[in-house]
Amino acid sequence: MAATGNAGEALRYTTELARRTEELGYRRFWVAEHHNMPAIASSAPAVLLAHLAANTSSIRLGSGGVMLPNHAPLVVAEQFGTLEALHPGRIDLGIGRAPGTDQVTALALRRTMEGLSAEHFPRELADLMNYFSGAEPGPITATPGRGQSPQVWLLGSSGFSAQLAGLLGLPFSFAHHFSSQNTIPALQLYRQNFRPSQWLDRPYAMVAVNAVCAETDERAEWLAGPAGLSFLKLRSGRPEPLVTPEEAAAYPYSEFEREFLAQRRDGQATGSPETVARQLGGLLERTGADELMLTTMVYDVADRVRSFELIAEKAAGGLRREAETRSS
Secondary structure, eight states, X not given: OOTTOOHHHHHHHHHHHHHHHHHHTOSEEEEOOOOSOTTOOOOOHHHHHHHHHHTOSSSEEEEEEEEGGGSOHHHHHHHHHHHHHHSTTOEEEEEXXXXXXXXXXXXXXXXXXXXXXXXXXXXXXXXXXXXHHOOSOOSOOOTTTTTOOOEEEEEESSHHHHHHHHHHTOOEEEOTTTOGGGHHHHHHHHHHHOOOOSSOSSOOEEEEEEEEEOSSHHHHHHHHHHHHHHHHHHHTTXXXXXXXXXXXXXXXXXXXXXXXXXXXXXXXXXXXXXXXXXXXXXXXXXXXXXXXXXXXXXXXXXXXXXXHHHIIIIIHHHHHHHHHHHHO
């Protein structure tokens, strides 16, 4: 959300960023689902995606993700079937297994405990996929939905969704930006368990990574400070809006907190275009990912836009060549 706390301003900035990343040649633009977090304005992915699709023309738009325990599968199928009907070939439906919020809020969303546990997820996912495909004829037809399926992805930060994505033959997106120690093991599980399907004939993996790019390493490190402090406060149960880089630099970090943030930064991408290109190239080499999804959390929207510009203009070309060489 914008530093002012104004949700409308934050959503306008998101729209501007979607337009700019499309101009820069990025392939996808995803939005998340968060609830009961006053500093984050992304609580209704389908609504926001409809707005973004109406304000762009070619970039793929998706959820990163819809947290399936919060919703009835039929509702998700109808919402994303509508999006796909309106914008065919441009919609991604990334599905998450966790509620992504506290249990009280999750219950307020779902209005029942049924379906909220992780054990229910495979069945609910199967129901969702069947609404799109019509594989199990019954009294309910998702309209729009049946025959208008977006590209479905499974999202994860551990091995469960990785294995399930492999068994179902779905593309898989891993949250390296907050679970970097699990990235390679999860991708190995995904590839080992992969079964060809009507959606994919070979594994297809995306890795989501924090990326902050500026003209110099020092500038990028400075800009990345607020995101680190925000993550620290979130993990300690005290979520707050982003502070300024000056406030982040002045925060009295304990030694433990400094070590925690240093570990979190490991494997991410922060620096000049040359540094970021090297870091992202190393991540591609280690993971064998087919795509990288960049997430950039900085205080000023101009710095955020500039980061995506620098990566597109000065770093991405080498990454594309590396990916093409690896796949050939």
